[in-house]
Amino acid sequence: MNSVVEHLAMLLRKMPGVGFKRAREMAEYMLKESPTYRKELIEAIEALDNVKLCTECFYYAEPGKDLCHICSDESRDKSVICVVEDTESVDRIEETGAYRGLYHVLWGIVDMKRGKMPDSEKIEKLMERLARDEVKEVILAMSATTEGEITADYIAEEIRDRGIDVRITTLARGISVGTEITFASPETLARAIEGRVEVDDDKGY
Numbered sequence: 001m002n003s004v005v006e007h008l009a010m011l012l013r014k015m016p017g018v019g020f021k022r023a024r025e026m027a028e029y030m031l032k033e034s035p036t037y038r039k040e041l042i043e044a045i046e047a048l049d050n051v052k053l054c055t056e057c058f059y060y061a062e063p064g065k066d067l068c069h070i071c072s073d074e075s076r077d078k079s080v081i082c083v084v085e086d087t088e089s090v091d092r093i094e095e096t097g098a099y100r101g102l103y104h105v106l107w108g109i110v111d112m113k114r115g116k117m118p119d120s121e122k123i124e125k126l127m128e129r130l131a132r133d134e135v136k137e138v139i140l141a142m143s144a145t146t147e148g149e150i151t152a153d154y155i156a157e158e159i160r161d162r163g164i165d166v167r168i169t170t171l172a173r174g175i176s177v178g179t180e181i182t183f184a185s186p187e188t189l190a191r192a193i194e195g196r197v198e199v200d201d202d203k204g205y
Contacts, residue, residue: 005031056129057081058105058122059090070094070103077101079136081129082193083155085109085143093141098190101139104129109142109151118151123158130164137167139196144171156199168199 001009005027012023030038052061054068061068070076070090080101084090090103104126106118130138140155142148156168172195 053105056125057103058107058125059087059103075100078134080139081126081135081137082139082141083126084141085148085151089141092186093189093193096186096190096193098193101137106151109147110154111147117154123155126155127158127162127164130159130166131162135166137169139193140168140170140199141193142170152199169196170199171196 001024005024008030009020009023009027012018012026013020015023018026030041052066053059054061054071055066056071057068059068059070062072065072077100081104082093082099082101083104083106084093085106085108087105090105093099093103104122106122106126108116108118110117126138129135138155138159140152142152152170159166159168171192
């Protein structure tokens with residue numbers, strides 16, 4: 001393989017769910033595309049440097065502001081924080097119209113294959129937010145996967161260990177085991193949010 005294409009494929013392999021074969025296919029696809037396409041792609045990637053995350057929840061901040069449109073919306077219920085693994089989960093839940101609280105984006109969950117835990121900065125900020133007097137409930141809206149459940153259990157233990165007095169709930173199991181939040185239908189997600197259940201202190205998540 002050409003060294004340039006090989007290097008690009010190596011970088012693409014770092015993306016979630018992209019193996020060697022798929023990375024090579026993507027690299028070669030870009031090679032066959034027009035210079036105009038590659039230029040637009042390069043510009044789009046470089047523009048990522050200008051994307052800022054909300055200083056409260058780590059969703060995308062409004063242009064020129066520190067907060068996202070959700071955190072800055074005074075009509076949102078600030079007593080509830082829904083913890084999700086990625087920004088797409090926020091978008092999917094917002095589509096349901098069933099939730100009017102705030103969010104907290106972890107930008108990842110426990111990765112058992114790579115031995116990675118959620119970003120400590122995101123966890124610490126979450127604990128800081130949950131300790132505020134106005135917060136009464138945290139919803140652990142992780143995907144119904146082994147990694148999602150381990151992540152939710154980890155966060156629940158952190159909350160209890162720090163003595164933070166909030167109600168800890170999780171989505172009702174309208175979402176099938178093994179299903180990621182982003183693949184659930186809006187109707188299923190809405191039922192899971194509305195039927196959320198409290199996490200048992202003894203049994204955990």
